[in-house]
Amino acid sequence: MKVLITRKIPRVVLDHLSKHTSLQIEMLEGEPLTEEQLIQKVQDVDALLTIIPDQITKAVINAAPNLKVISTYSVGYDHIDLKAATEKGIPVTNTPGDLTESVAEFTWALILAVAKKIVVSDKYVRSGCFKCWEPLLYMGPRINEKTLGLVGLGSIGCHVARMAKGFNMNVLYYDIKQNQKAELETGAKYVSLHDLLEKSDFVSIHVPLLPSTQHLIDLNALKKMKPTAYLVNTSRGPVIDEDALAKALEEKWIEGAALDVFEEEPHIYDKLMSLDNVILTPHIASATREARIQMARIAAENIIEVLINNKTPTNLVNRDLNA
Numbered sequence: 001m002k003v004l005i006t007r008k009i010p011r012v013v014l015d016h017l018s019k020h021t022s023l024q025i026e027m028l029e030g031e032p033l034t035e036e037q038l039i040q041k042v043q044d045v046d047a048l049l050t051i052i053p054d055q056i057t058k059a060v061i062n063a064a065p066n067l068k069v070i071s072t073y074s075v076g077y078d079h080i081d082l083k084a085a086t087e088k089g090i091p092v093t094n095t096p097g098d099l100t101e102s103v104a105e106f107t108w109a110l111i112l113a114v115a116k117k118i119v120v121s122d123k124y125v126r127s128g129c130f131k132c133w134e135p136l137l138y139m140g141p142r143i144n145e146k147t148l149g150l151v152g153l154g155s156i157g158c159h160v161a162r163m164a165k166g167f168n169m170n171v172l173y174y175d176i177k178q179n180q181k182a183e184l185e186t187g188a189k190y191v192s193l194h195d196l197l198e199k200s201d202f203v204s205i206h207v208p209l210l211p212s213t214q215h216l217i218d219l220n221a222l223k224k225m226k227p228t229a230y231l232v233n234t235s236r237g238p239v240i241d242e243d244a245l246a247k248a249l250e251e252k253w254i255e256g257a258a259l260d261v262f263e264e265e266p267h268i269y270d271k272l273m274s275l276d277n278v279i280l281t282p283h284i285a286s287a288t289r290e291a292r293i294q295m296a297r298i299a300a301e302n303i304i305e306v307l308i309n310n311k312t313p314t315n316l317v318n319r320d321l322n323a
């Protein structure tokens with residue numbers, strides 16, 4: 001059976017898969033494949049191990065008559081046409097769990113970096129501008145006892161909330177459902193999105209990309225935020241309307257933003273590029289050695305569960321498949 005891995009990922013994936021001699025593994029390197037290239041490559045594959053930039057469209061799925069499982073090397077699966085996979089009876093799996101702490105840590109790195117002006121002040125020093133200690137240079141907010149607003153209180157949001165305890169923060173959250181168990185554990189308080197935006201000093205996004213979350217943070221949402229507030233996104237780019245955000249940053253409706261994800265990755269909206277009150281990072285929130293190695297192991301296990309053990313994979317995403 002053929003397994004296609006569309007991009008070089010940690011070797012552990014090969015260690016796991018190659019224990020099964022019935023699997024013939026191909027791991028591609030280099031540029032992400034276009035839809036046309038994917039259509040050519042999947043024609044005889046039994047399992048597809050895919051990454052976020054691959055667009056696994058209906059056409060790609062239809063071009064793979066032997067396909068038995070799509071295992072994505074990510075938690076998010078918005079790059080896969082789930083409906084088309086489900087119609088074909090193909091399980092889609094992801095890699096939840098192990099990246100939670102890593103993404104939460106990165107969220108905090110962004111909050112601290114943007115609030116404490118780390119990136120701009122580093123540029124200032126390197127460009128020789130540091131001539132004298134300045135009482136008013138790069139002043140920003142203290143974080144201790146401020147209000148953190150989490151849009152989404154899933155496992156990553158919960159971990160960010162736990163870490164906020166170290167800063168004695170007041171934590172608010174908005175989600176489609178109130179989560180009393182998480183509230184008890186983290187101390188986060190459930191509020192409407194409107195209240196969260198109005199009251200928070202730091203707003204951090206932790207929702208998946210769904211039709212209902214696309215542009216959840218639009219012009220109106222940004223207008224509700226405090227002029228001293230910061231917006232951080234480590235979830236998916238299209239949750240924020242980038243054009244609206246650029247306007248909000250330019251016109252100082254908010255003080256700053258830090259983005260690890262973008263509406264049309266890897267393209268970065270031009271207006272954001274020229275602003276110095278936004279930090280831009282290349283979708284690396286989960287990029288710890290620990291998380292990326294575990295993700296490779298889980299992605300391989302997801303394939304083994306289907307192809308070798310012939311069972312419903314633990315990390316099945318299209319749960320209605322078995323309904």
Ligand code: DGY
Binds near residue numbers: 075076235
């Ligand atoms: C994911 O897994 O969805 C992250 O965005 C990348 O690790």
